[in-house]
Amino acid sequence: MASVVKETRNGRTLYRIQFRDANKRRKSIRLGGLAKKDADAICSKVGALVSASISKRPLDNSVAQWLTEIGDDLHKKLATAGLTEPRQSATLGDFVARYIEQRIDESTIKNFRQVERLLNTHLGKDTVMRAITEGQADDWRQTLTKDYAEATLNKHVKRARQIFKAASRCRVIEANPFAEVKGGSETNDERKFFVERSVIAKAIACCPDVQWRALVTLARYGGVRTPSESLGLKWSDIDWAGDKFTVTSPKTKRHGKGSRIVPLFPELRSHLADAFDVAQPGDEYVITRFRDTNANLCTQFERILAKASVEPWPRLFQNLRASRETELVNDFPLHVVTAWLGNSPAVATRHYLQVTDEHFQRAAQGGAGGGAHDSRNHLKPPETKTRVSSKTSGKPATVGFSSQGECPLKDSNLEPID
Numbered sequence: 001m002a003s004v005v006k007e008t009r010n011g012r013t014l015y016r017i018q019f020r021d022a023n024k025r026r027k028s029i030r031l032g033g034l035a036k037k038d039a040d041a042i043c044s045k046v047g048a049l050v051s052a053s054i055s056k057r058p059l060d061n062s063v064a065q066w067l068t069e070i071g072d073d074l075h076k077k078l079a080t081a082g083l084t085e086p087r088q089s090a091t092l093g094d095f096v097a098r099y100i101e102q103r104i105d106e107s108t109i110k111n112f113r114q115v116e117r118l119l120n121t122h123l124g125k126d127t128v129m130r131a132i133t134e135g136q137a138d139d140w141r142q143t144l145t146k147d148y149a150e151a152t153l154n155k156h157v158k159r160a161r162q163i164f165k166a167a168s169r170c171r172v173i174e175a176n177p178f179a180e181v182k183g184g185s186e187t188n189d190e191r192k193f194f195v196e197r198s199v200i201a202k203a204i205a206c207c208p209d210v211q212w213r214a215l216v217t218l219a220r221y222g223g224v225r226t227p228s229e230s231l232g233l234k235w236s237d238i239d240w241a242g243d244k245f246t247v248t249s250p251k252t253k254r255h256g257k258g259s260r261i262v263p264l265f266p267e268l269r270s271h272l273a274d275a276f277d278v279a280q281p282g283d284e285y286v287i288t289r290f291r292d293t294n295a296n297l298c299t300q301f302e303r304i305l306a307k308a309s310v311e312p313w314p315r316l317f318q319n320l321r322a323s324r325e326t327e328l329v330n331d332f333p334l335h336v337v338t339a340w341l342g343n344s345p346a347v348a349t350r351h352y353l354q355v356t357d358e359h360f361q362r363a364a365q366g367g368a369g370g371g372a373h374d375s376r377n378h379l380k381p382p383e384t385k386t387r388v389s390s391k392t393s394g395k396p397a398t399v400g401f402s403s404q405g406e407c408p409l410k411d412s413n414l415e416p417i418d
Helices: 036-055 061-069 072-080 092-101 106-124 134-144 150-169 197-205 210-220 228-232 266-277 297-307 316-329 334-341 345-352 357-369
Strands: 002-009 012-020 026-032 244-248 259-263 384-386 398-400
Touching (some): 036 061, 092 106, 092 150, 106 134, 197 297
Antiparallel strands (some): 002 012
């Protein structure tokens, strides 16, 4: 299928490989002044490439591995002869930056930015991706073990593997050096925290304005992702008469689930109604203050918690969402709750659902039947008082006010948080 041809030029012995392609055309690959045994070894690989090209079958693993290891000059000659695809050259820094630019969800981008920094720092942003070995990938993971918890480390490994898989699909690299790097569980139970209603009531009472109260209750009682889904909520998404609202989700859009319908829970409805009453004519979004994606909501939320004399919990907004999902699963089937909150039963079980003190108390009081309880108490709305809305929106005029917490629910009594 392929043969070595010996040539003599200017007293030098040179070799070239000669073969016929799938169209019976004769082609040659000049090797230069290699040793005969090296020329023969290359010839056997070329023969395998020619056979695979003619028969349209996959390459043998040893040949595929050989292609990843040869130098750019020989690889280019093979590509010119039509025996393999041309190599795409890219540095680590350039490829990772382009990859992240294709993401659309802000929280996803933030997570990949962390991995980008770690890869560039330890492997070098100017390193050609094709030159990164499996050993270097293992060393990269080992270096991170001293700075990160196991769950966080595994998330970084997963994202690095995802980046290099994309590079392989784009033919920037032949094989993914992170494919066999140890991953593992991404769940860190130590960072799970159930935020009790009494605790969040104190925080809501000390929020500086109705928009902050809407943000907090959207996370705790609406179960929406913050900030991506909260900031995307529009007044046109709220069906006051139908007691439901539509959540647009950048995170799940790429999976074909760009939106979902969520009940307008009574605990949430009152605070959204307050925000509607003070909205300016022409306002499109429910939350207008924090449109800048650089706004650090967690830092400002920590100030609110400090004012309410509440100790901050891990993952401030994520655990509000997880607390709501845990509550809802007590009263509704898991598949219903995950449809409302926009995750899967597997993800909910692994990352969101928690065992609370209430579960133990109910079990101790009611035995095996302790799980049956009156859901009306579980979903009891805040105390309400009636007033007439200043807008003709078709929404009810009954608006809820929290009776818990030490801070009054009046914007004029609170200093704004920058």
